[in-house]
Amino acid sequence: MGEVIYPVTEPGEGSAGKTGNWRWQKPIIIIDKCVKCGLCWVYCPEPAIYLDKMGYPHVNYEWCKGCGICAHECPSKAIDMVSEYE
Amino acid sequence: MSRTKLVLTGNYASAYAVLHSRAEVVPAYPITPQTTIVEKIDEFIETGMLDATMVRVESEHSAMAVAIGASAVGVRTYTATSSHGLLYMYENLWWAANARLPIVATFVTRTLGPPWNIWSDHQDFMTLRDSGWILFMVKDAQEAYDLTIQAFKIAENPDVRLPVGIAYDAFVISHTAEPVELLTQEEADKFLPSPKAIQPLLDVDKPYSIGNLPKADYHYILRKNLWENILDAKNVIREVGKEYGELSGRDYSSLVEEYECEDADTVFISMGAMAGEGMDAVDKLRDKGYKVGHLTIRTYRPFPDHEIKTIAENAKRLIVFSRALSNGKGGILYDDVASTLYREGLRMETYDIIAGLAGTEVSEEDFMKIYHDVRSGKLDTGKSIFIRRGEYV
Ligand code: SF4
Ligand code: SF4
Numbered sequence: 001m002g003e004v005i006y007p008v009t010e011p012g013e014g015s016a017g018k019t020g021n022w023r024w025q026k027p028i029i030i031i032d033k034c035v036k037c038g039l040c041w042v043y044c045p046e047p048a049i050y051l052d053k054m055g056y057p058h059v060n061y062e063w064c065k066g067c068g069i070c071a072h073e074c075p076s077k078a079i080d081m082v083s084e085y086e
Numbered sequence: 087m088s089r090t091k092l093v094l095t096g097n098y099a100s101a102y103a104v105l106h107s108r109a110e111v112v113p114a115y116p117i118t119p120q121t122t123i124v125e126k127i128d129e130f131i132e133t134g135m136l137d138a139t140m141v142r143v144e145s146e147h148s149a150m151a152v153a154i155g156a157s158a159v160g161v162r163t164y165t166a167t168s169s170h171g172l173l174y175m176y177e178n179l180w181w182a183a184n185a186r187l188p189i190v191a192t193f194v195t196r197t198l199g200p201p202w203n204i205w206s207d208h209q210d211f212m213t214l215r216d217s218g219w220i221l222f223m224v225k226d227a228q229e230a231y232d233l234t235i236q237a238f239k240i241a242e243n244p245d246v247r248l249p250v251g252i253a254y255d256a257f258v259i260s261h262t263a264e265p266v267e268l269l270t271q272e273e274a275d276k277f278l279p280s281p282k283a284i285q286p287l288l289d290v291d292k293p294y295s296i297g298n299l300p301k302a303d304y305h306y307i308l309r310k311n312l313w314e315n316i317l318d319a320k321n322v323i324r325e326v327g328k329e330y331g332e333l334s335g336r337d338y339s340s341l342v343e344e345y346e347c348e349d350a351d352t353v354f355i356s357m358g359a360m361a362g363e364g365m366d367a368v369d370k371l372r373d374k375g376y377k378v379g380h381l382t383i384r385t386y387r388p389f390p391d392h393e394i395k396t397i398a399e400n401a402k403r404l405i406v407f408s409r410a411l412s413n414g415k416g417g418i419l420y421d422d423v424a425s426t427l428y429r430e431g432l433r434m435e436t437y438d439i440i441a442g443l444a445g446t447e448v449s450e451e452d453f454m455k456i457y458h459d460v461r462s463g464k465l466d467t468g469k470s471i472f473i474r475r476g477e478y479v
Binding site for chain 2: 002003005006007008011
């Protein structure tokens with residue numbers, strides 16, 4: 001009997017390689033304003049946001065595509081999107 | 087506890103099978119003639135007989151989406167639909183198969199509109215033919231009960247891991263009550279171990295995603311893998327059917343049901359409720375000395391090629407009754423059978439009979455009339471022949 005192969009993937013580098021270089025703007029998290037709600041972590045489609053032991057979010061810029069969803073969702077306006085070209 | 091025998095409709099028989107299978111999540115959207123299945127399951131839940139969650143969704147598309155989510159975390163999941171509901175669910179039905187999720191569903195066959203029609207034909211069910219679902223069609227309430235329990239065991243087999251559908255005709259089976267012998271809960275539990283044993287696909291401690299964009303070559307491998315697994319599932323179906331037979335006294339170790347086929351020169355092939363009429367016709371024709379048999383296709387996908395080949399080798403002609411039509415081609419079951427014969431290198435007289443479309447009744451007289459007209463050379467082999475209540479149309 002043949003083994004079943006599932007269409008599942010573990011987190012890791014995708015076939016498109018590291019996606020950080022797609023970015024034209026980057027999210028900067030202002031920790032002082034952050035209330036640790038974790039919404040940016042939930043919404044990041046990559047996911048390129050991880051939470052540290054204290055519950056604060058950090059961006060992994062190797063994968064962050066700069067879509068701005070985290071900044072849009074943040075209820076405390078604690079994420080600024082800054083151009084990569086300025 | 088001893089076994090009970092209840093007078094149940096096909097739909098209630100399905101609901102009792104779900105109860106005894108201890109399904110845990112049942113997302114459902116009502117549609118005639120399926121509705122009384124999930125109503126009954128809801129009653130089991132509300133009265134504390136079944137520890138499950140009924141998810142009332144806004145559409146059939148969502149019903150299957152919920153089923154996909156539940157099954158992907160390893161929960162035993164069941165739903166049911168019919169006709170336009172099945173078509174509305176369609177995208178996610180394919181998703182469930184390709185994601186290899188062991189969902190079990192009942193499809194009560196009902197004609198597709200327009201015009202509006204609630205009676206049975208098999209056109210809705212046939213849209214699942216190529217989807218990767220393992221598909222059964224049963225001919226009475228007892229089979230609906232027995233095969234629904236087996237369906238979970240087949241679907242959850244680690245070498246299969248495919249959704250399984252059990253289909254039967256609207257009203258003739260879904261709403262007609264007949265005696266059904268039920269397993270005791272203890273027997274069912276022993277036959278079908280706890281769904282907790284299923285390896286979850288989605289697990290927060292070991293994150294995965296399902297269905298990410300793959301390279302084409304890898305996707306090809308997945309497609310080929312499903313193909314191999316569904317063919318190998320034939321043996322799983324036979325083994326599960328044999329085990330169920332030893333438990334219940336009702337044997338399901340074959341993908342088909344043969345009736346008087348052994349010495350038959352002419353064999354009717356049909357599926358679903360009309361198989362009963364076909365077998366009654368065989369009795370009447372046998373009384374007059376004609377060597378006729380009937381083959382009921384119970385497992386429709388994977389297709390019982392081997393069983394058909396064995397019957398065909400000993401017969402002179404096959405008369406195939408299709409209750410669904412490939413518009414612009416022919417009877418769908420006929421084309422399945424004909425292609426099996428061709429692949430096996432067998433050439434013989436075959437007849438493509440289109441009967442029971444749009445819920446018209448198919449009677450034993452129809453089978454007998456076709457038999458006599460075939461034997462007297464009135465009907466052409468290989469040509470689609472439409473019969474409606476005894477008249478060629
Ligand atoms: S910008 Fe987009 S990709 Fe980058 S961290 Fe925010 S949500 Fe994630
Ligand atoms: S969404 Fe904003 S407030 Fe919430 S964790 Fe992220 S940065 Fe902090």
